[in-house]
Amino acid sequence: MVKNEKLKVVLARVVLFFVLFLMYLPILVLIVFSFTKSTELGTWTGFSLQLYKDLFENKSLMRAIGNTLLIALVSALVSTILGTLGAVGTFYTKKRAKKSIETMTQLPVVNAEIVMALSLAVLFKAVNASYTFLTLLVGHVVLTVAFVYLNVKPRLVKMDSSIYEAALDLGATPRVALFKIILPEILPGIFSGFLISITLSLDDFVITQYLKEPSFETISTYIQKIVVKHPIPAEVRALTTLLFLVVLGMVIAITIYNNKKANKQLSAMNAKMRGVIK
Amino acid sequence: MKFKRKYLSIPYVLFMVLFVVVPILFIVYYAFTNKGGQFSFTNFVKFFSDSTNVNVLLISFVYAILNTIICLLIGYPIAMILANKKYNKSYVVVLLFIMPMWINFIIRTSATRDVLNWIGLSTGANSGITTMIGLVYNYLPFVILPLYSTMLKMDKSQIEASHDLGANSFQTFFKVIIPMTMPGIVSAATMVFMPTLSSYVISDILSEYNVVLFGSYIDLYFNQSDWNFGSFMALIMLMLIGISVFLTRKFSKDETGGRTSLW
Numbered sequence: 001m002v003k004n005e006k007l008k009v010v011l012a013r014v015v016l017f018f019v020l021f022l023m024y025l026p027i028l029v030l031i032v033f034s035f036t037k038s039t040e041l042g043t044w045t046g047f048s049l050q051l052y053k054d055l056f057e058n059k060s061l062m063r064a065i066g067n068t069l070l071i072a073l074v075s076a077l078v079s080t081i082l083g084t085l086g087a088v089g090t091f092y093t094k095k096r097a098k099k100s101i102e103t104m105t106q107l108p109v110v111n112a113e114i115v116m117a118l119s120l121a122v123l124f125k126a127v128n129a130s131y132t133f134l135t136l137l138v139g140h141v142v143l144t145v146a147f148v149y150l151n152v153k154p155r156l157v158k159m160d161s162s163i164y165e166a167a168l169d170l171g172a173t174p175r176v177a178l179f180k181i182i183l184p185e186i187l188p189g190i191f192s193g194f195l196i197s198i199t200l201s202l203d204d205f206v207i208t209q210y211l212k213e214p215s216f217e218t219i220s221t222y223i224q225k226i227v228v229k230h231p232i233p234a235e236v237r238a239l240t241t242l243l244f245l246v247v248l249g250m251v252i253a254i255t256i257y258n259n260k261k262a263n264k265q266l267s268a269m270n271a272k273m274r275g276v277i278k
Numbered sequence: 279m280k281f282k283r284k285y286l287s288i289p290y291v292l293f294m295v296l297f298v299v300v301p302i303l304f305i306v307y308y309a310f311t312n313k314g315g316q317f318s319f320t321n322f323v324k325f326f327s328d329s330t331n332v333n334v335l336l337i338s339f340v341y342a343i344l345n346t347i348i349c350l351l352i353g354y355p356i357a358m359i360l361a362n363k364k365y366n367k368s369y370v371v372v373l374l375f376i377m378p379m380w381i382n383f384i385i386r387t388s389a390t391r392d393v394l395n396w397i398g399l400s401t402g403a404n405s406g407i408t409t410m411i412g413l414v415y416n417y418l419p420f421v422i423l424p425l426y427s428t429m430l431k432m433d434k435s436q437i438e439a440s441h442d443l444g445a446n447s448f449q450t451f452f453k454v455i456i457p458m459t460m461p462g463i464v465s466a467a468t469m470v471f472m473p474t475l476s477s478y479v480i481s482d483i484l485s486e487y488n489v490v491l492f493g494s495y496i497d498l499y500f501n502q503s504d505w506n507f508g509s510f511m512a513l514i515m516l517m518l519i520g521i522s523v524f525l526t527r528k529f530s531k532d533e534t535g536g537r538t539s540l541w
Contacts, residue, residue, distance in 0.1 A: 005364075008364075008365075009364065009365055012359045012362075012364075012365040012366075013365065015355065015356070015359065016356065016359055016360070016365075016366070016371065019352065019356055020371075020374055020375065023375070023378055023415065023418065024378065025393060026386065026389035026390045026392070026393045026415075027378070027381060027386065027389055029389070029392075029393050029396070030385075030389050030392075041392050041393075041396055042396045082289055082290050082293055083290065085286045085287060085289060085290055086286075086287045086289070086290025086291070086294075087287075087290075088283065088286050088287070089283060089284050089285060089286030089287025089288065089290065090284075090287045090290070091283075092282075092283040092284045093284040093287060101287065101290075101291060101294075104291075104294045104295070104298060104299060105294070106523075107294075107298050107299070107302075108298055110472075110519055110523050111516070111519060112472065112473070112475075112476035112493065112515055112516075112519060113476070114476050114478055114493045114496055114497065114512070114515070115305070115476070115496075115512045115515050115516055115519075116298075116301075118305070118496065118500060118508065118509070118512050119301030119302050119304060119305045119512065120297065120301050121500070122301060122304045122305060122308060122505065122509060123297070123300060123301040123304050125505070126304060138297055141293070141297075142297050142298060145290070145293070145294075149290070174281050174282075174283065175281065178283070199380055202382070203379075203380070203382060203383050205383060205384055205479055206478065206479070219382055219384070219385075220382060220383065220384045223382075223384045223385060223388065224384050224479065224483075227384070227388040227391075227483060228482065228483070231388075231392050231395075232385070232388050232389060232392050236385065239385075240381070240385055240389070243381055243382060243385070244381060247377055247380045247381055248377075250380070251370070251373045251374070251377055254373065255369065255370050255373065258369060
């Protein structure tokens with residue numbers, strides 16, 4: 001019986017790691033062949049860092065990376081402010097208006113990206129607007145703002161509303177109470193909303209493709225233009241390795257953060273227990 | 279004017295009305311007008327009278343259904359193993375399954391194509407299979423996450439009770455575990471089904487344009503500047519999404535669809 005259990009554990013682990021291996025295979029192949037000079041995928045011509053040098057010398061790709069970061073940061077910032085204000089304001093509106101705002105918030109969450117991109121393109125065409133950074137920004141904010149709203153809202157629901165009232169009773173103006181009482185309570189929600197916005201924007205292709213200025217390329221649009229006819233450019237392999245390292249670093253950071261939080265909770269619980277025993 | 283907290287939502291509401299609601303109204307307007315701007319059913323007739331259009335929609339449905347089934351078949355056991363403390367105690371392994379989502383989508387998709395070509399599965403000759411592989415690769419993480427979170431919340435004592443009452447493992451699985459994880463299955467399916475239908479880059483890259491899914495098809499007409507017909511197809515897409523949201527709401531109560539539970 002015990003032997004059987006052990007076998008099950010081993011089998012489960014094998015399945016997990018086999019699927020993981022398959023999921024990462026394409027990325028791993030790119031990473032491995034980023035350390036050789038050959039531009040053809042699958043031919044190893046000895047260890048070399050040439051492709052990394054090529055990557056940093058590829059001016060248009062470098063510009064695309066810069067553009068990707070720029071639009072991600074700016075749109076996440078705008079979305080975070082707009083979405084947080086929206087969530088806080090809506091939380092204190094009357095029931096009927098609240099319901100229609102919530103329905104509106106669900107629209108970009110469930111809608112297909114291509115439909116969103118297209119509908120915005122139709123709007124901009126109707127008012128004869130030419131595509132600039134601003135139209136792209138609007139697109140990315142539409143894509144991300146609802147997620148900020150949805151991350152802030154549960155924090156507001158959980159919040160103890162009497163603290164705000166108490167602050168007012170003690171003489172704080174509504175503005176001060178908002179910043180000193182409500183803001184700290186919802187900060188974790190704001191932060192995760194910001195992070196989701198960044199990841200959604202970084203990864204976006206469809207909306208960017210439709211709403212960007214023709215000469216403005218992001219990583220996604222730059223590479224897509226090439227890969228429709230050719231294999232992935234060799235220096236993009238080097239970029240993949242770097243992206244992989246960044247994401248891996250994020251995973252490690254999240255893990256450490258979660259462990260710390262768990263430890264904190266644990267020690268808080270211990271303290272409480274001790275209090276009870278005393 | 280006295281400051282009220284509800285005024286804070288004004289910029290958000292204005293933005294959403296202007297850039298989410300109004301654009302959808304524009305789509306509806308374009309869908310039911312002709313090039314001259316007059317009200318007409320031309321696009322409606324054009325779409326349903328040409329079998330090519332309807333075929334693209336049907337083929338997209340087939341790919342979306344297959345993708346949903348395959349992702350669930352692979353993702354369900356994975357989520358079960360991940361959520362079972364006997365087999366897996368660390369959250370890191372769960373994150374590893376989500377991590378591919380954070381690596382640029384275009385790079386991931388074209389890497390899949392290049393590797394398939396490299397191992398001899400040519401994307402030109404086997405476009406059906408390679409498209410399917412690409413779709414599963416892309417949507418698997420979206421299935422694992424909602425399934426995993428439902429399974430964590432699962433009431434384990436019911437499973438034990440089922441065993442104690444004499445059910446074998448198969449009966450327990452189909453009569454207890456599956457019904458208990460139904461909300462997770464529904465939200466996982468919606469995360470795959472609709473996005474597959476409307477996806478447009480994956481099939482383009484992995485089939486060298488041999489497989490055209492509905493998303494690509496809409497894009498095609500839009501690029502040819504047939505805004506009215508493109509809008510009509512976008513409207514069809516929008517209605518399908520509406521139906522799927524309605525059905526999901528009926529089956530599960532998870533408002534956010536699992537998409538925001540990442541952080």
